[in-house]
Amino acid sequence: MNRKSFKSHFKFNKQERSGIFFLLLLIVIFQAVYFVVKSYPLSEKANSLTVDEEYQTKIDELRSRNQKRDSISVFPFNPNFITDYKGYILGMSTEEIDRLHVFRAKDQFVNSAKEFQKVTLISDSLLESLRPYFKFPEWTQKGSKETLGGAGSRSSMGSETVSVDNAIKPGKVKDLNSATAEELRSVNGIGEKLSQRIVKFRDHLGGFLVEEQLSHVYGLEPEVVARVLKDYRVLESPAISKININQASSRDLSKLVYIKYDLAARIVAFREANGGIASFDELIEIEDFPSEKLDIIKLYLQL
Structure with missing residues (x-):
């Protein structure tokens, strides 16, 4: 090979020089990419993909709510x-x-x-x-429950028992719902405070539906209740508007004297958890529900 032909191998025109330049540029770029990938392993990239903590908290909360909704809540029950x-x-x-x-x-x-x-x-x-x-019920823990009977029998009223003498004097029985505080003070054992308390409790109820409700007046002793019932009875029951227990709000339920707001809220929660209340007996399953007063309370409710 002569010297002239040897030089011809290293002699490039303008187009060939441009091609060589771009080839070298691509090689440099690929080398740079290689070193970058090698410097930052895939594991680190995976770790860099973090979940937003705020959204994750919301997701966990929703998952927890769904689990609670699908689970069965057991409330205290009889x-x-x-x-x-x-x-x-x-x-x-x-x-x-x-x-x-x-x-x-x-x-x-x-x-x-x-x-x-x-x-x-x-x-x-x-x-x-x-x-x-x-x-x-409380009475099961304190002794046997006694029912209302004839003359001199005993009636269970709350956690106490009241001796009721049914020997009422004819023509002298007055309506308990129309008795004034002054008239009630004529009964031995009832003073000014108790008489006013009876009238106030009666007004909150909208009138006594049954005589047993008299024993629910705070501070009224069983023997005093028995004396009152010798002269006063429920002769005319008041007209009441019953509360639909499956539709009423907590506030509406708490308007009933026997149901405080906390208990009303538990009733609504129980109703929603069980898809409604089909029987008044289910109320006994609710925590702190006064089961001994169920027969009275259900007089004010409807399903």
Whole structure:
């Protein structure tokens, strides 16, 4: 190869020089990309993709709400009034529920967790899981409940018992709903404060529906109630507008003397959690509900 031909291999025109320049430029760019990727591993890039904490908190909160909504909330309840559906939810078998219903059909009640197990024959493990939610009326813890009978019988009024003498003098019985504070003070044991308290309580109720409500007046002793009922009875019941328990708000329910706002809120929460209230007996399952006054309270409610 002569010298002239050797030089021809390194002799480039303008177009060839431009091509070589761009080729070198691409090589440099690829090398730079290679070193950048090598300097920042993929793991670090993955870690750099962080979730916004505020949005994650909202997502967790929504997930928690959905879990609570799908779960079944168990409120304190009187086991004497367990329905088929309620028993199924609590984990009772059909046979165990039927035993309770047969027992209740005889107008009998269980008054303790042990009695409940004796009647239904549920397992010890199921009893232990249900026991914390059992809520029996107060009188079951204090003694046997006595019912209103004939002359000289005793009537259960709240946690106290009242001896009622039904030997009413003919022609002298007055209407308890129209009695004035001055007239009530004529009864032995009732002074100015108690008489005013009775009238005030009656006004809040809109009038006594049944005579048993007289015993709900704060500070009125059972024996004094009995004396009042010798001369005063509910001769004319007042007209009341019943509250729809499945539609009323907490504020509406709390207008009833026997239901405070906190209890009203629990009733609404129970109603929403269970898709409505089908029976007044379900109210006993709600925490702090005055089960001993259920028969009176339901006079003011409707389903």
